[in-house]
Amino acid sequence: MILVTGATGTVGRAVIDGLLALDMPVRALARRPETARLPESVEVVRADLGEPDSLAPALRGVDRVFLLSTGPELSKHDANIVAAAEDSGVHHIVKLSSGRAGDDAATDPIPMWHRAGEAAIREGGVPWTMVRPLGFMSNALHWIPSIRAADTVRAPFGQGRIAVVDPADIAAVAVKSLVEQGHSGNVYALSGPQPLSPGEQTEILAEVLGRPLRYVETSAAESRSAMLDFGVGPEMADAIMSLRATALESFTSVVHPTVAQVTGRPPRSFRDWALGHRAEFLN
Template identity: 40%
Template sequence: MIVVTGATGNVGRTLVRSLAEAGEPVTAVSRKITESDVPRGVRAVAADLADPASLRPALDGATALFLLISGNLMSAVGDVAGVVSELLKDAQAGGVARVVLLSSQGVATRPDSSSHGSMGGSLEDAVRRSGLDWTILRPGGFDTNAYAWAESIRARRTVAAPFGDVGLPFIDPADIAEVAAATLRESGHTGQVYELTGPALVTPRQRAQAIGEALGEPIRFVEQTREEARAQMSQFMPEPVVETTLAIIGEPTPAELRISPDVAKVLGRAPRTFADWARRHVAAFR
């Protein structure tokens, strides 16, 4: 049995489906999940990782665990690493031998950032100390970040974003899910840290153009100032997260610009392009 936390998110939902299609018994875990949210044959368990005891019924008899710690949990719990350590003890007691942690590229590229680096680093340390076979996945920015533009594209065929010509190697969450499935099911990944990126640097202007091509209609790109972007992002992000995010998308480090070979190393194929993601999810922008 493989337990997938964050099972209704961009990565978790695809991971659950991929594992189920491969014939693996799967338990899907999220705070508000029902049987209607998962493929037939998958067990759904509602649990809150802030309360490790609520997860114990899902862990009993499991052999592997995909662990996703949400930003909301990090904000709500003081000692997140302590909570994760307790959760992993319960997992081991329930029979889990392998854990795959969805971490963040920022652990390596922004280690001094409380929002992107140090917190993630403490979670990685908890996983390494757990006594379980472990694998850590560190993706960069997600293609699904473009959903933030959906309303303005639907209403006005317009995208407003800062740093219009600064590219980053955004990754398709479906590729993250496939790498996760491989590391949960296959041997040879214990003790590995995989950095996951897309196949090329893609700028906000290019991403808007790719969505327009998928729609068959032009998208107007409006470049925001840093201050305009900060004001907009501050409506739904804490200040430290806003500042670090602006630094990443505006002045990425060489490590954040690096295109990693790890997706191809694990899956035996190149990662999907942003244009491919846009074509598959174009309905969100119509």
């Protein structure tokens, strides 16, 4: 049995789909199972990474865990799951981490949270694999309202370029790490096939959608305000903006060969990702 946390998110759901395609038994952890909307073959259990007492029942009979945790309490959540996993006899944890978690010079919140979470897992007694993606292609979905309303992409840090990766490729690496031997102790840095600026992504989206789009660079303050209006808390909004600012640094444009090495196929391009999500931008 494989337990998937973060099961209703973009990557978690893709991990579930990948495991089901291999006929693997899957259990999903959810704080509100009634709203999970997962396939009927998935066993959904009520638990919370922030409530250690809820984890032992969720881990009963589980031998592998896909761990996806977020937010300021991330390291505590990771420590909670690894302690419960050790007690339950789990054989392997695959953690979705951050692309810069291994860089001690990264002092912005999100890589620091993940670095502490990785440390908690390494200090536990359960074998592990760390999956460290750069920016997600799916972040472009946040542009849907402004594209539909004004054929415009509004985003900060226009000079930054990130080798964004398809969440489906992240999930494919995670699934391989969960179901195959030989991944224990590995750290997988993931990227897409090319670094792109917001303007370059906008040009690709325009071609895919078949209509002109324009890119407008916003200030960091405007972007932060938009997140607050969307319901993101101030601490998380500040952390996301700090992470976005790293797009101006060279490490975000590095292309890693890991997706092809682990899965045996090249990572999907942003154009291919956009074609797969074209209807979402148009409807």
